[in-house]
Amino acid sequence: MTRESAERADTRRTLYARRPPAAVQLAAAGREALRKLDPRVLHHNPVLFVVATGAALTTALWLTALAGRESETPASFIGGIAFWLWLTVIFGNLAEALAEGRGRAHAESLRRTRAQTTALRLREPRTDAARDEVAAGDLRRDDVVIVEAGGIIPADGEVVEGAAAVDESAITGESAPVIREAGGDRSAVTGGTRVLSDRLVVRITAPAGEGFLDRMIRLVEGARRQKTPNEIALGILLAALTIIFLLVSATLVPYSGFVARAGGQGGAVDLTVIVALLVCLMPTTIGGLLSAIGIAGMDRLLRANVVATSGRAVEAAGDVGVLLLDKTGTITLGDRQATAFVPAPGVAARDLAQAAQLASLADETPEGRSVVVLAKEQFGLRARELSPGDAVFVPFSAQTRMSGIDVDGHTLRKGAADAIAVFLAERGGALPAEIRAGIARVAKLGATPLVVADGARALGMVVLKDVVKGGLQLEFEEMRRLGIRTVMITGDNPLTAAAIAAEAGVDDFIAEAKPETKLAEIRRWQQAGHLVAMTGDGTNDAPALAQADVAVVMNSGTQAAKEAGNMVDLDSNPTKLLAIVGIGKRLLMTRGALTTFSIASDIAKYFAIIPAAFAANCPELGALDLMRLGSPQSAILSAVIFNALIIVALVPVALRGVSYRPAASAVLLRRHLLVYGLGGLILPFPCIKLIDLLLGFLGIGGVA
Amino acid sequence: MTFSALAQAGLLLLAVRLLAAPLGEYLARVFDDRARGATRLFGPLERLLLRLAGDAASKDSMSWQGYAAALLAFNAAGMLLLYALLRAQALLPLNPGHHHGLPPLLALNTAVSFVTNTNWQAYAAETTVSHLAQAAGLAVWNFLSAATGLAALAAIARGFAGRDTTGLGNFWRDLVRVTVHVLLPLSLVLALVLVSQGVVQSWSGEAPIAPLQPAAMGTALPLGPVASQVAIKQLGTNGGGFYNANSAHPFENPTPLSNFLECLAILLLPAACCFAFGALVRDRRQGRALFAVMLVIFLPLMLVALGGEQASIPALTQSGVDQAAGPWQGGGHLEGKEVRFGAGGTALWAAATTAASNGSVNGLHGSLTPAATLVTLGLMQTGEVVFGGVGSGVYGLLAFLVIAVFLAGLMIGRAPEYLGKKLEAREMKLAALAILLPAAAVLLGTAVACAVPAGAGAVLNPGARAFSEILYAFTSGANNNGSALAGLDAARGFYTVGLAIAMLVGRYWVIVPMLALAGSLACRKAAPPSSGSLSTHAPLFVLFLAATVLIVGALTFAPALALGPVVEMFRLGAS
16 A cells, blocks of 8 residues: 555545535635735745735825826726735645645534533542532633543543443544443543544543544644744745845846946836835745745645644654654564464374364464364364364463363363463473474564474474564665665564564564663663654553654553653554655645745746836846736736736645656656756746736737 | 957866865865875974964964964954054055055054955055065965864855854864965965066166156056065955056066966865855765856856957947957957956956955956946845855855755755755844845945035046946945955045945955854764765755845845846947
8 A cells, every 4th residue: 555545545444525516615725715815824934925015015006096196007007906915825825725725624523512511520549439410611721520421521531440342433433333431542532533332531631622623623623823934044035035035126227227328328227117026026926825835834734634733843754864663563473373373293284273273262362263264264173163062272372371172071171381381281291302303493484383282192283473464575675775774673572573573574683672672762862863753552652752853653652651652543554654644745835836836936927027127227227027018017918917816826836746756866866857857947937938928818008 | 349359268267176175175175184295395384383472372272262362363463453454554664665654544444454365445555655564464364264264164164064062163274274375385286376477576676767758657667575475466356466466567467377366266265165064064076066056157157248348339439449359459349458357357347356255356347337336236245245255255155055955945845954964943033144144235325325515525527337336346345355446536435434344244254154054063063974964065956046146136126226237238229
C-alpha cells in the first residue's frame, strides 16, 4: 500500500465524509474573506497588508481624480487598478478562509459531542464513595468521577478502577468499541466518549477546556495555530522581498523625475503605476497562500486521523533521519503463527499434527488457534467435536506455558520447549537429541519452537513464526530512498531480531531493548545530528517519546504516553508514521514551490510594466515589450489582473499540496524547479497577453 | 569578438582556475595555522607582529561579537589614522610634489574608501597625495583592508564548519597571518615582475621629459613607489591607482604581459577564496561549487561585454570609420581605450574588475558601450558576489546561498540545511539583511542624488547617461568596487559624504550580519548527509544558486537599469 492510499484509506473512517458541498463552502469562505479585510486581522499578513494599503491609496487617488484632480492617467484606469488590488487582497483572504472552512465542519461535529454533560464526582476514589453531581466544566485536575454504562466521560482522565467498553467514535470515527481498563497501557479515556458497558472510575487529568477534544477543535479551526520555525523563516524572506520592492518602486519616482528633467521629455511615473508595480512585484502569490498551505497541511493530517499537538513536529516529520519502530504490531502482525510441523524420528508428521491440534484446542491464544488452523490446512484434520465427558482440557496459562488434553488414555501436551522438558522429566522421559538440535536451529532463524509430547514421549515440534506484514519491504525501500534510516526495536534475542530485521528489510535493529535502551538510542542518533521519529503507546515509552523529535502515540495508549508525544494517531496504526512523513514533506514542498513560482513570475511582469511605466520618458524601452501589449495602461492592468487571478488559480495547489512521490532529492528538486521555477518564468507571458487581448476586446484600458 | 580577445579570456580563466585551487588550499592552511613550509620563511615576522599585538592575539578564539568588535575597532582606528595622515601630509616628509593636505570631506571619503576596500578616488592621486600618504597610508590599507576581508571569511567559514563551539577564531592572529603569509609574498613577487615590465618604483618626484609638441600638457611625468602599490591594489581587490589614469597609465601597466598579469591578479584571490572556504569547511566540493556559481554568472556577462566593445558603433560607421577587426587592427570601439590593450583587452578587464570588487581600470569606463556598461553595473549589482572582494565575495555569496538553500530545501520537502546544519529564522534574517542593506544603499543613495540639487546638479551629461553615472557611482560605492563612470563631479560635498556612507554600509552591514550568522551556525549540530538531503555541490544547485543571485539582482535593479544603460543601448542601436 502506498502512503497516499494509506492516507486515503484512513480518511474513509473519519468524520470528514460529512463535508458541505463546494458552493456552500465557497459562499462561507467568501463572507469570511470580506470579514478578514479588517486591518486588525489583516496586519498578521504583512504582504496582504501592504497590498491593502496600496488598494486604499489608489482608491483615494481614484476618488480625487473623479473629483477633478489633474492626473496623467484617466480615472477609469486608476479605478480599475484599485478594483483589482482589492480583489488581490480578497483572493488572498479567500484562500485562507477556504482552508479554515474545511476544518470547521469537523470542529462543529466535535463540539456537539462536548455538549454540556454532568459528572458524578466521588468524594473518595472508591466505587461506593459518596457522589456529588457537578457540571463537567467545574471538574478540576485530580477529581475522581464515576461513569456508569451509557454515560459520557466528562473530561480526559485515567481509569483508576474498573474496565469497560467505550465508544470512541466521536473522536476516531471508528465505530467498534474499545476496552478501557485500570492499570496497563489502556487506561486513558477521552472526554466526550461514551461508556457502553460496566462502569469506570476515572481520575481527571485535564480539566474542561484543556482536554484532547478542545485541543482538537482549536487545531482544526486554526485558531491557535502557531507559526512553525520554517514558516517564520519564510515570512522573513517574504518581508525582505517586500521591503526591497517597496524601495524599488518608491525610488522610481525620483529616478523617472530626474530622467525626465535631464532628458527633457515625460515626467515622473504616476503614483498609481508605482503602486501597481509594487503589488505585482511583491510575493503576493505565496503571501496570499502561505497560511492556507499551513492550515491545509494540518487538515490533511487530521484527515489521516492524526492529531498533531505541535506544528513543528509536522515539519520535523518531513525531515526525519531515523525512524524507530517497535517490532511488535508495526513490523510484524504481532501474533506468532504456526508455520510448520517438525516430527521427531519415528513419528509421522500427520500424527504430530493431530496431537498438536488436540493439545491446542484448549489454547485460546492466537498462537494456539494458529496450530489448529495449520493442522487443518496441511493435513485436512478437522478439530474433533469432543464433549467434556470424553476429555479433560488443560487450558493454556502463563504459569505452566503449556496447554493440552487428556483423552483416550493419552496425555497430550504442547508448550514452550523448557516447559515440556520439565513435563517429560516428571514422567521419566527426555527431549531427544534431534529435537534439541532442531530447537536451536529454529531459534536461530528467528522462529519459536513449541514441543508436543504424549506422556513421556516427545512427538516433535511446531514452529511458530512472527509473520512480517506484507508490503513493508517496499515501504522501507521508499524510506531509504528518502534518506530515512529504519531501526527496529524489539525485546527479542539478537538472533530472532536479526532474522526478522532481514526479512522486513529494516536497516538496523536493537535486540533485547529496554525502555532505557530506547531513550539512549534516540539520544545517540540526535547527538549525531539526526531528527528521530518513533511510535509508542505504553507509559514506559514516555521518556523516549518525550525525547524523540516526532513522537506518534497510539490513541489506545496511556495518558502519560499521549502527553509525552507530539502527535496522536486516532487509528492506533503504527505504520501511520510513513503517511505523516509524506504529509510533512508535502507541506514544505508546497511552500517552496509556490515561493519559487511567485518570485520567478516577477520577471514577466517587469517586461509588461517597465516599458509601459516609462513609455513617456523613454519610448525606446518599448523594445522590451516582448508581449506587444495593447497600450501602456492595459499592459499594467493586465499584469495586475494576472497577479490577482494567479492566487485563485493556485488555491487548489495550496490546499491539496504539490504532487509528491518519494524520490531522491535531486529528482524532486529538478522536477519542482522545472514545474514551478521555469513555469513561473514562462507562464505569465501568455497569460498576461491573453488578459490584455481580452481587455482590448472589451474596450477597457485605453488604446495607445 | 576576435579570436585574440577570446583567447585572452580563455587563457585568463584557465590561469585563474589552475592557480586559485592551490592558493585556496594554502590560504586555508594559513588560517588553520598549518602552513609549515611558509612558517620557516615568514615565521619570524609573524612572531614579531604577534608579540607587538600582545595579549589581544594570545586569546584562543573569539565569539562572533568579539570578532566583529575587534574588526570594527581596527577598521575605525585605521580610518582615523588615514584621515589624519591625508589631512596633515603637507607637514610630513616624502612630499616631493608639495601637495596640500586634503580638504576634510575628501579626506574622509578617501579614508573610508581605502579602509572599506573600495578605493573610490574622488581626486587625481598623482597631483593630490604625497608619497608618504600613498605608501604609508593608502598602500598599507590596500593590504589591511584585504586582510580584513580574508580574516572575516576565515571566521565565517569556521562558523559554518564549527561543531558545538562559539569561537570563530582570533581576529588579530588571522589578520597578521594572512598579511604575512599571503598578501606580502604575493605582492612582492608581482611587484618585481611588474618592475621587469617597466612599471616604475621610485621615491623621486618627477621625471622631466621633452614634449613632442611644445603646447603639450606637462613637461614632467610624476614618479613614485608605483609597482609596490599596483601589485597589492590588484591582488587585494582594492583598485586605487597611483595615477588618476589607473592601470591605463603606461607607468602602472606598460605591456600586454603586465596587463594579463594584473588582470589575473584581480581575479586570483577572490577565486582562491572559494577553494579556501571548501578546505576550511572540510568539504572541498562546496568550494568548487561556489567557484562554479561565479563562473556560470561571469562567463556569459563577460562575453556580452566583449561583444559589445568589439561591435561597430552605427553612428561611426556612417561617418566612414572602419571598426572591423582585421590583420592590421583589433577593431571595435576604441574611444577611451589604450591601443596596446585593444577593445577586447579593455572589455575583459572591465568585466573582471567589476566582477571582482576591484575597481581598477585600464580604460575609461565612461567610454564603454551601453552593453558593456550594463554588464559592469550588473556585475556590481549582484552584490559583488561574482568573485567579489577578497573574502567578501565568498561570504557575500553565502548570504545568497542561505536563501537558495532555504528555497531548494523546501522544494525537496526538508527543513533547509547547509553542511548538515539547519538554517532557521535567525539565519534567514541575517542573510536577508546582508543582501538587503547594500542594495538599499544603492537605491536610496541614487534616489536622493536624483532628487536634491546638490546631487542632480553634479552631472555633466544629459538624459539617461546622467542617470547611469549617478547609479554607477552609488553602485560602485555601496558594493565596495571603486570604479567610476566619470562624468560626475564626485568631489562635491554631497557625493563625498553620500558615497562614504554607501561604502560603510556596503562593507560592514555585510560583514557583521554574516559574522553573526556564522556565530549562530557555529554552535549548531551537523547532521551527516543522506540520500534525502540537498546536495549543495551538484550542478543543479549550482545553477539554482546562480539563478538566485541573478534574479534577486535583476528584480532589484531592473527598473533603474532600464532608465540608464538599457535606454542608452536602444538609442545607440537606433542612431
